[in-house]
Amino acid sequence: MTTKPEPVEALVSRSRSPRLALALLSLPSLLIAIDISVLGVALPRMAADLRPSPTELLWMNDIYGFMVGGTMVTMGAVGDRIGRRRLIVVCAAVFALASAVAAFSTAPWMIIATRAVMGIAGAAIMPASMALIGQLFPDPKRRVSAMGAYMTCFLAGMAVAPLIGGVMLQFWWWGSVFLLGVPVMVVTVLAAPRLLPESQTQVTAPIDLRSAALCLAAILSLVATLKWAVNGATVWEAVGLGAIGLVLGVLFVRRQRALEHPLVDLSLLRRPGVSRAMWVLFLTALLMGGTSIFAAFYLQSALGLAPLTAALWMVPSMIAMIIASNAGPWLGHRFQPRYVVLGGLLVMAAGFVPFALLPTGRSGIAVVVCGSVLTTAGIGAAFPFLMNDIISHAPQEQAGSAASLAQTANEIGIATGLVVLGSLATVVYRSSLSTVAGHADGSWVDGFRLAATGHDAVLLDQVRTAFVDGYRAAGLAGVVTMALVLVLFLLPERRRAA
Template sequence: MDLTVLHLAVPEISAVLHPTSSQLLWIIDVYGFMVAGLLITMGTLGDRIGRRRLLLIGGSAFGIVSVIAAFAPTAEMLILCRALLGIAGATLAPSTLSLIFNMFRDPRQRSVAVGVWVGAFSAGGAIGPLFGGVLLEHFWWGSVFLLAVPAMVLLLVLGPKVLPEFKDPNAGRLDLLGAAQSVLTMIALVFAMKQIAQDGVSVSALVALAIGVATGVLFVRRQLSRPDPMLDLRLFRLGAFRTALTVNVIGVFVAFGYFLFIAQYFQLVLGMSPLQAGIAMAPSGIGFIVGSQLAPRIVRVVRPAYLIGGGMTVAAAGLAMLTQASVNDGPALAVAASLLISLGLAPVFGITTELIVGSAPPEQAGAASGLSETGAELGGALGISILGSLSIAIYRGDLTDLPVGLSPEASESVRDTLGGAVAVADSLPEQLATAVVDAARDAFVHGVHLTAGIVAVAALVLAAISAVKLRHIPAGDLPGHE
């Protein structure tokens, strides 16, 4: 919910805080990168101190920082708050998922529970735009962050009463150096990628890339040499584990990549209000809920390979539809495309999550859950960053010749983001404003077309890989081990 409402708030954030295109991407995806960098650490920490305890600590921090983020006065402050939310958020998914794998040992019950878990994320995605749209209609952009506060309060009240505590009784000490290496690896690699995407190859980007690669190598070597590693790399010897993790990462890459564009398309291209955009995005969230709840039943009679492959093919069809969206269309085509994408992707996430976490021994459920969610968060953050950077490059390339009459400062704002272009147009004469907005919208839609096409091809490749690599797993209850 927190992520989807942020997408709706992007236009107003652009107009009020005036972030650069790079800052805007950081506002959106620094949360995901911090989560991705810390999920393995938080998963192993939960195994050691207790998964319920870690969940409650993270929930408290998430609620407090959400309030601070709601009143952030600058783009830099909002980026910092989003990073802190990422640290707190890293405790939530691995704690809840590992609790599920300990509470439900019966395979069929576990499948249903994981489906409900995925459905809960989907419900947040569906509810977020509706609630966020209502708030943005009547309040400032920061109000969307306050949506998380009641949920965290509810967790703190009910969690101690209804959740059992689980921990690994034989867990060793937390590897602080390994934790630092994993975070530094993620941040350095992401920084390098963003710098190269925005400004081309530079000394700072190459230095960051070298630091990220070197630290990553040290992290892997450290994990292989320790008797109680944070991340048991022997799990990667399992073929189903490797394939499921790959499918999960790229599937989330596809989902988050397109989702970044769809909220802006509804508001900034089609001119819909935040509430109207939220309503238009609701069918997508409902599709996720339906797909995630049907998957445990379908997988009893259909091989996981074919269900995953078929789902990715359906998602590719929806992405292909997005390549036909235009500036002058109504929302129907984009809504239908989003629904197809959601219906296709929803079964994929639940099945791959079961394969990933089910491959680990019960005492390592937290670490495996952390790895599963690390892959998901990394895929989402990379989808936002890579596809967002590609879209910005296309957008800027199409706006090399702006209408005559713009000041240098206004021209720079127009080229920075579509939200910036719309904000600049509000202060221009009508004819010039129309020309600027039309050019910016055409450039933005061109970027959507190309990125949706690229992601559609990636989805089809993933469908083929899944059908081949997972075909040995029969229909029925998903196996825990190969």
């Protein structure tokens, strides 16, 4: 593979203002982050209207994140070949169209299909944007600041999603949350040719489609294994599909090592500092993504709050994340960044304790808010340094690949958390409900719906108690996982490298 990157001076001169270009690139990032977490607010309404099965419910919620994580590396390679600005324009248009279709879906499979398309489009936009930022700001200090601003927009999008979703559900139907993407992406399509320079490398080696297919198939196979195990599949079915996913993953890794021009350079993961930060990003994203679904169901379904009221209770965590994402870099100028990250991880670990001790009554609102503030503040302070660790430890010519791997770890972590913790909570919910009611079918969504339609106060109380038990199990899993994260972070560098 030979590359002939365009001179940086030519790229910058074609952009009327690098800051305006950064602002435009941040808009899709903000929207993509919102789309990852806004569905948690709308899901109770969607579940009541579309009546998905437990398996469909999980796919509706997490297919977007899995398609982002599973195709990001491939779409980054596509951008290198056809041009990153061109890829952003095309995928922004695709994202807008898929969002409009999702808004008027009439069946669970339509939501799953359209969100899969949106995930692929989002996977193309993010690495292309980060590659352009790296070339728009050649000065290292300005580039770090620009990357920080871009990631702050991403974190802010995840933070404000519950509030935005709550406001829209209060006044419109659940499909309105998908229409958010249409105007933003239309602006991107119209403004990108004017504000963004074109940037591409003259790559002669074609994209290895087999590697791309192996990566996506391995990820989806392993996710489907968890879904099948939770939703009544036999042991042999779950084990068989899991084995297929593992084999595909091994084949993908072996192929990358054998190819002269691999789809992703896995040697980056062996560099000191990169592997540690990658694992910390993955595990913290897993916990944040896995617990995000519970707050909306607890506030809306278990306590009966309106969507807007529930969203307003999550405003403190939104503010905490925004403040922490700016306070972290400020503290990094006064203390060693390692101590800032450690402090953020400790605060995040403390945030899962309230979830593990959640009461069933309305006093649980304060507990959920407290836990959400601590978890979002902790990851908000640590996230910029973790991203910087990955990019700074990679060779300059591989900084884009390193950023793409970091984003992939984050996106897959979020989606994996929805499956792992959602599955864990479902098992605990069914076990708890069987103990008090004598039987348990479906998920807590079905339980809340049956209790509401039948005006059955006794069933509602049983379902609420069982759901809270599942929420506590997810919180306890968060405490245990954060203990592992802290041990991983504190290990000596030479042991982590080994």
